[in-house]
Amino acid sequence: MSRPRTWPRELTAVEEAIPSDRVERVLAGMGKEGRASRALARRGFAPPELPTGFTLALLQGQPRDRAPGEPGAVAGGVWVREQWTLHAPVPLGVPLTLSGASLRSYVRRGREYTVTRSETRDPSGRLLVSNLTTGLRRYRADPDRADAEEGVAESAVAVPEPDAKAAAANPSQPALRALRAGDRIVGEPVDMSLERLRLRDGPVPANPIHSDPEAARRAGLDVPIAGGAHVVSFLQETLLQAWGIESLFHGAHFDARWVAPVRAGAEIVPLAHVTEADAAQVELAFEVRCGGEAACLGRIAIPLAPA
Numbered sequence: 432m433s434r435p436r437t438w439p440r441e442l443t444a445v446e447e448a449i450p451s452d453r454v455e456r457v458l459a460g461m462g463k464e465g466r467a468s469r470a471l472a473r474r475g476f477a478p479p480e481l482p483t484g485f486t487l488a489l490l491q492g493q494p495r496d497r498a499p500g501e502p503g504a505v506a507g508g509v510w511v512r513e514q515w516t517l518h519a520p521v522p523l524g525v526p527l528t529l530s531g532a533s534l535r536s537y538v539r540r541g542r543e544y545t546v547t548r549s550e551t552r553d554p555s556g557r558l559l560v561s562n563l564t565t566g567l568r569r570y571r572a573d574p575d576r577a578d579a580e581e582g583v584a585e586s587a588v589a590v591p592e593p594d595a596k597a598a599a600a601n602p603s604q605p606a607l608r609a610l611r612a613g614d615r616i617v618g619e620p621v622d623m624s625l626e627r628l629r630l631r632d633g634p635v636p637a638n639p640i641h642s643d644p645e646a647a648r649r650a651g652l653d654v655p656i657a658g659g660a661h662v663v664s665f666l667q668e669t670l671l672q673a674w675g676i677e678s679l680f681h682g683a684h685f686d687a688r689w690v691a692p693v694r695a696g697a698e699i700v701p702l703a704h705v706t707e708a709d710a711a712q713v714e715l716a717f718e719v720r721c722g723g724e725a726a727c728l729g730r731i732a733i734p735l736a737p738a
Contacts, residue, residue, distance in 0.1 A: 438533070439532040440533040441531075442490070442533065442547075443493055448526050451524075454472055456631050457478050457631060457664075459631060460664075464618075465668055467479075467676045472523065474676075476522060479671060479680075480664035482559075483515060483660040485549055489529040489549045491637065509656075510567075510659040511688065515685050518682060519557065519680060519681065520559075529551050532547070534548055535581065536582055538577065540572060541575070543568045544567055544568070546563070546565050546582075549561075549562045570650045591684060601680075601736065602677055603677060610713050611705060613705060615703070620699070621698065621699050623662075623693050624696060625644075628695055652692070654695045657694075659727070663729075666701035667679060678733070679731075679733070685731050690725055690726065701718075701719050703717035714733075717731060
């Protein structure tokens, strides 16, 4: 008999430093396009892709005695939405504490989704990253599953917000203040080859649907698909190159939705445009296009310090 689910389910805190081989894989997966990410790593800070995966790291660190489907259990799957705030640059080589809770689960069109909150702090307790992650537990849909939901009501889930108090530490204030509504930023086209996906995943991938054709087929995919963090990292990289390598790490809030898979061998192009710019905040809409269609889209809000 399976144990009843309880909501919200506080997760066991996890303490870990970002492994150096993980950073190397991220940089390898960025390829020549990852100039800002490499500069951050040389300064001892995590590349922009890594904080989007902190919820996954928390879930992977949970005890393995949970029943399948129980909140916090790790089943593999695909992130479909990430809402996160970068309060400060994330240091490499120091123990980070990840904590959080599984908040809700719901079924839509035969697919089950889970929503998890996580926070990442440095050894002094300083908040570095706040995440709210929506994950698809399994890519293959079950046509016999009816729509359902349980746990915390969607309207009651607290969403990370821009951190205005962190803005004063942002060294890119001049570049950000120069932005105006309507400004556009277009990134370099990126070939998401299977080799690039394999370099990022390494020899023992956490979720092999991103680099192993056979694992992808078992999951219901025709070919491997790029991980959500991998896709959005090129959008972040484009902005860091335009405004400075710390421009997104002092209170910036992101809301990203992955609306279509990026298959191995496809080309992506990151795009963004400024929708609002005033004395307090810059807001952008962005998308990562693949084959002429949006694969990932969302918004960014970057707070500004008082002039």
